[in-house]
Amino acid sequence: MPEPSTPADVVRAVAAGVNRLVSRNLTEQEKQAQLDHLASLYAEQTDVRHPFAPLGDTPLHTRAELRRHFAEGPARVSGADRFEPVGQVHETADPEVVIYEFSYTGSANGRPFSIPCIFVVRVRDGLIVESRDYSDHVGLARAFGRLDNLATALVGTPPPGP
Secondary structure, three states: OOOOOOHHHHHHHHHHHHHHHHHOOOOHHHHHHHHHHHHHOEEEEEEEEOOOOOOOOOOEEEHHHHHHHHHHOHHHOOOEEEEEEEEEEEEOOOOOEEEEEEEEEEEEOOEEEEEEEEEEEEEEOOEEEEEEEEEOHHHHHHHOOOHHHHHHHHHOOOOOOO
16 A cells, blocks of 8 residues: 555545444454554554544554454444445645544445544644544444444443342
């Protein structure tokens, strides 16, 4: 894969990489290579946050943490018939910062969905050094039939009964 050259290219490459993890039936070797590629788009020391994460925002500061994040999230999603990023990148007055306004659109288990996202990303020397990723996590859970799992996680383990 050619290396992305501009901040807009880098942020699009992240969304496209997530698309490949979710929408394709990858071999284990291909999945590991895709996870490595996604992590390589970030600086070794970075600051990635998901302010709207329903279980709380856990900052990601290293490539290893990002690789684990992608492996435990997008790489484990199943049921996607189609999953692709559709939107536009907005340039800002700061040449390092772009805003990617898009939706992951597609279908899962035969049902269409559109999951809105906005990523505010700082790219330096071709690598993401900072990102704030705002996504509709509830919409994602709904699209993939995981609302029950999310509700259970939000409530926590119920206390033992009488």
